[in-house]
Amino acid sequence: MRDVAVIGIGTTNFGLLGEMTVEEMGVRAFSDAIRDAGVEKKDIEALFLGNFTAGMLQGQETLAPMIAYSLGLRENIAAVKVEGACCSSSIGIRLGYQLIASGVHDLVLVGGAEKMTTASTARATRALSAAMDPVSESHTGYTYPGFFGLVANRYMYEYGGTIEQMGMVSVKNHNNSVSNPRARFRHRITLEEVLESRLVADPLKLYDCCPMADGAAALVLCSLERAREYSKKPVVIAGSGMSRGFRTTHETINDKGTMLSLPCTVSAAKEAFGMAKLQPGDIDVVELHDCFTIAEIVDSEDLGFFERGKGGRAVQEGLTQVDGKTPINPSGGLISKGHPVGATGCGQAYEIVKQLRGEHENQVRNAEIGLTHNAGGTGAICAVHIFKRGF
Amino acid sequence: MSVAAPETGLKFLQCNGCGKLYVPPKYLCTQCDQDDFSEVFSKGAGEVYSFTIIRMPFEEFAEEAPYAFGEIKVNNENLVVPGRFTNEQEKAVKIGSRVSFVKRDGCINWFQLA
Ligand SMILES: [Zn+2]
Numbered sequence: 001m002r003d004v005a006v007i008g009i010g011t012t013n014f015g016l017l018g019e020m021t022v023e024e025m026g027v028r029a030f031s032d033a034i035r036d037a038g039v040e041k042k043d044i045e046a047l048f049l050g051n052f053t054a055g056m057l058q059g060q061e062t063l064a065p066m067i068a069y070s071l072g073l074r075e076n077i078a079a080v081k082v083e084g085a086c087c088s089s090s091i092g093i094r095l096g097y098q099l100i101a102s103g104v105h106d107l108v109l110v111g112g113a114e115k116m117t118t119a120s121t122a123r124a125t126r127a128l129s130a131a132m133d134p135v136s137e138s139h140t141g142y143t144y145p146g147f148f149g150l151v152a153n154r155y156m157y158e159y160g161g162t163i164e165q166m167g168m169v170s171v172k173n174h175n176n177s178v179s180n181p182r183a184r185f186r187h188r189i190t191l192e193e194v195l196e197s198r199l200v201a202d203p204l205k206l207y208d209c210c211p212m213a214d215g216a217a218a219l220v221l222c223s224l225e226r227a228r229e230y231s232k233k234p235v236v237i238a239g240s241g242m243s244r245g246f247r248t249t250h251e252t253i254n255d256k257g258t259m260l261s262l263p264c265t266v267s268a269a270k271e272a273f274g275m276a277k278l279q280p281g282d283i284d285v286v287e288l289h290d291c292f293t294i295a296e297i298v299d300s301e302d303l304g305f306f307e308r309g310k311g312g313r314a315v316q317e318g319l320t321q322v323d324g325k326t327p328i329n330p331s332g333g334l335i336s337k338g339h340p341v342g343a344t345g346c347g348q349a350y351e352i353v354k355q356l357r358g359e360h361e362n363q364v365r366n367a368e369i370g371l372t373h374n375a376g377g378t379g380a381i382c383a384v385h386i387f388k389r390g391f
Numbered sequence: 392m393s394v395a396a397p398e399t400g401l402k403f404l405q406c407n408g409c410g411k412l413y414v415p416p417k418y419l420c421t422q423c424d425q426d427d428f429s430e431v432f433s434k435g436a437g438e439v440y441s442f443t444i445i446r447m448p449f450e451e452f453a454e455e456a457p458y459a460f461g462e463i464k465v466n467n468e469n470l471v472v473p474g475r476f477t478n479e480q481e482k483a484v485k486i487g488s489r490v491s492f493v494k495r496d497g498c499i500n501w502f503q504l505a
Contacts, residue, residue: 126449135416139498140473141445141452146460149443157441157486202444250414250462253440253471259462 177332
């Protein structure tokens with residue numbers, strides 16, 4: 001197996017891009033990444049595009065080959081959409097990694113694009129619920145905020161976690177994205193504002209939830225042996241973990257005896273850390289899947305950064321701040337940078353690569369090793385990637 | 392198993408190969424690899440494992456909101472199933488609240504709070 005590096009990154013802003021089609025967002029992010037890498041388009045051998053809702057919200061499919069055409073890529077290319085709900089574009093990172101590591105290809109584009117904000121919240125919420133089992137979940141009135149509302153109530157019941165600790169995740173992530181020009185939200189909020197915002201799925205309030213967003217993000221992946229031809233600052237993919245979890249909330253509880261852990265996160269993290277020969281304590285900067293404030297807390301425990309039931313306290317003690325022991329979501333995360341679902345995984349990788357290059361607007365000092373965690377469904381799928389400086 | 396009549400009971404699927412009980416749907420027994428199941432019906436007495444109040448559902452459920460949604464631990468079968476509550480206006484839903492199964496309507500398991 002060969003080492004694989006990220007040699008180019010590109011993105012649109014995450015937020016309200018209603019005037020653009022989803023294809024245009026994708027084209028902009030991919031072309032930005034190609035320019036950043038300095039590669040020739042004719043040398044690109046495959047393209048993976050993460051997208052979840054374009055078929056449902058815009059009636060648009062077959063986006064990957066259309067984007068490949070619009071970019072002017074060569075005709076003999078596999079241009080493939082990958083879908084795993086909110087985890088979609090991380091699947092592309094994984095597949096691109098494997099194609100290069102195995103020696104099949106040298107240069108692969110991976111990215112994601114999503115257009116959500118021109119749909120009503122009710123319609124977009126319904127589209128997102130396509131990642132649930134209809135028979136036992138989505139046709140019963142269950143929603144994603146509902147899922148994390150259940151987790152939050154149980155977390156408080158079992159561990160004595162507090163709604164204030166959850167609110168502090170939102171305060172931190174909003175604070176982090178003030179300096180991030182790619183973020184949907186650029187304003188600070190107070191804990192009182194979080195706690196006084198309207199209830200969405202008790203005990204979770206509006207500011208406990210990530211916003212819908214439009215946006216696209218892309219990476220150019222290259223074998224490390226050729227990466228130095230193009231980049232002075234290649235970032236190596238040191239570990240790649242992917243997993244399937246459970247298809248429903250109740251099946252998770254029935255098989256694992258708890259809903260205070262996403263088994264898919266635990267298994268993807270185990271694979272990624274094993275491949276990278278690293279421990280949670282070695283990670284300098286983390287971008288994880290904070291679709292809801294309680295998710296950031298549970299994820300931080302599942303990834304091994306904190307003991308079970310201690311993730312809430314860690315937030316309270318400032319350990320996850322940008323200058324803390326384990327900086328989590330210095331970009332603003334899904335909660336404040338925004339969550340254009342199929343683009344989120346590559347957006348996280350974009351932020352981590354900028355951190356490891358030392359070029360981030362909210363820079364973690366001396367960041368050399370970073371981790372992304374991206375999950376989809378009610379814990380049906382997860383990808384964890386570990387990145388380290390290749391320079 | 393606390394057996395109930397099919398018209399009034401909470402439906403589970405029991406593998407005809409190894410006897411393992413599942414919450415439907417289940418297409419293949421992952422314990423013994425059989426695809427042959429029998430429908431069995433329980434009285435569905437249990438308690439609330441966790442709950443939330445859904446205030447922003449998608450379109451089809453908008454008129455019902457806000458409504459409680461729970462994961463219910465069914466005691467005899469020792470399995471958790473998703474459910475909603477017929478009398479949440481009169482009784483507060485809490486973790487540990489005791490419930491009994493009332494009916495299945497479409498895909499929804501309705502429980503009554505004791
Ligand atoms: Zn069986």
